[in-house]
Amino acid sequence: MTGLVSSYNDFDPLEEIVVGTANAYHLPPVDTSLRHFFQLDGAGTDRADAARLARVIEETEEDLAAFTEALTGLGVRVRRPEPVGLGERLAQPGWEAEANHALMPRDCLLVVGSTVVEAPMPVRARYAETFPYRGLLTEYFEAGARWIAAPRPRLPEETYLFTPDGPVLAEHEPLFDGANVIRCGADLFFNVSNTGNRLGARWLARAVGDEFTVHEISICDDHVGTTLHLLRPGLLLANAGRLGQDDIPAPLRSWKTLWFDDPADDGYGLDWARASTWIGMNIVSVDRETVIVPAAQNGLVRQLEKEGLTVVPVPYRHGRTFGGGFHCCSLDVRRRGSLESYL
Template identity: 65%
Template sequence: MSSVRSFTDFGTLREIVVGSPAGFHIPDADLSLRHFFGLPADHVEPLPAAGALERAVEETEEDLQALSETLGRLGVTVRRPDPFEQGRPLSLLDWSTTANHALMPRDCLLVVGERIIEAPMAVRARYAETFPFRTLLREYFASGATWVAAPRPQLPDSTYEFTEDGPVLAESEPLFDAANLLRCGSDLFFNVSNTGNRMGAEWLRRLLGSEYTVHEISICDDHIGTTLHILRPGVLLANAGRLTPDTLPEQFQGWKVLWFDEPEDDGFALTWPRASTWIGMNILAYDEQTIIVPARQEGLARLLEKEGFTAVPVPFRHGRTFGGGFHCCTLDVRRDGSLTSYL
């Protein structure tokens, strides 16, 4: 059996990849980055205070090590990426930038069953983001997993459209971050947004075939992990600042919803935050009962425990600094469960 096998975000976790902040590089604010973060056209990336980035990287690695140890005590196999020199130049046709980080495998890699898919990401600085994970990908391929890469995008300037409703992606080539997906067995929910277009959803639909249904939704500006989580079949965790009972995807109407509306603000170490305070609900489930939460999110822990879940607090100080929480910074490679419909 392939060592890659995961159909949900809630089956009992057996193996996971934890990212690395080492060498985190702040790229120039090119068109693709301004589009992703909704920055003004005249934005110039300011230099952080002396030592601020280095301290944030060091503290984030400490927190990810604490996460890895917590997962290890639960019996989970933890894998890490290879060292990678960030900040090296990246160039393709009409654009150039620099490599960014290897912190968030959830964004660049998507596990669906025994497939592991390299996502066609829209931010140019993230073009080579899967490279630090290639040793693991080769190992998983050797174990029997299907290793697929989406078409490598060209990312011309025309990709990035700015509308009255906010930034969107042109439908000129398949584009999506893997973190746009919510996995629920044979049903996948694809958030059409400024990090995923309908062509990307259609490409994924054709790749996966008739065993899966890819539902297109639009519930937030980019990644789905700060807006909606499936805690277990029939129970959701939802962002009360972005969703209402009427705007939940129709497939979840009738499910029990834990509405979260008071995230703690962890602050940020650089000159501007890469995520809102809602990064505090970027959780990681060990199983249908046990949820790893950022230690400062005590209100979230109470909400979960009131419903009968076990909340496991782990320190995480720089979710807003780098724009990712526990879900973003991990990739579950193997979970218990089989291909079935939970709807």
């Protein structure tokens, strides 16, 4: 019998998923780590008043409720995190920050088979982001899951390197977000970027063991969910604005690629956007034939339907506002299937 945690890819039949929450979303002061993550010039502070922030939080919760309803209607069990405090103070030697949110479990957690990994996130405001999920993690552990955490990072100022080619992370300690990783059965593709370093890739490879091969790639500046998706074995969805055929990871170049080049712009509700229009391709596959897509992305819907996929459009208004779409805001915990090599 499959345990409560068992997920090796993003396309086998989905049985259980964690969906984050926008409630208690907080705008922390912009420090070096946030400027590094968002590639901000200057302070990048927000002047959003409480009423405006409350409105976008309310609308996002409405959209997450619609996302939950769609998933439940497709037979998927949906779990949610515990309530979080507003702007709780975080402190380590050398820095202080304020907790940001519990909206994007894909960033702070990584599921590899029956193992859940707490990621060593490089943004200081996200240092305790796994805490609202600890109740669920304890439940999964008691049911047999392997629960591990990467070394807690120190995140000193010298972590954040601003180079002529863009921001990169120093190699002093393992750093990555869960959303740096594309899962493809026995193969994991780790995006080395301003949210994941090579030491993080090496730590992950050793942590998951010899059953898995970790491939270092570098296909975008941060997370991979707006650049490349594995829809099913042999079929990719790729960002035509960032990638060409030669940029596809070598082991995947023989797969058929759907090139997406027409993201709709939903705009954003705060003073500056935390994601580009490509957040529109941040999708969730329920199985190899069914995909949940932001409802505004009509071009993507048509493209996927032309390929024979069943598309479930769900409204999502604030992907650019908060910097995360359906894939970011969820974590698939159990999919029906076993460990395979697809390459």
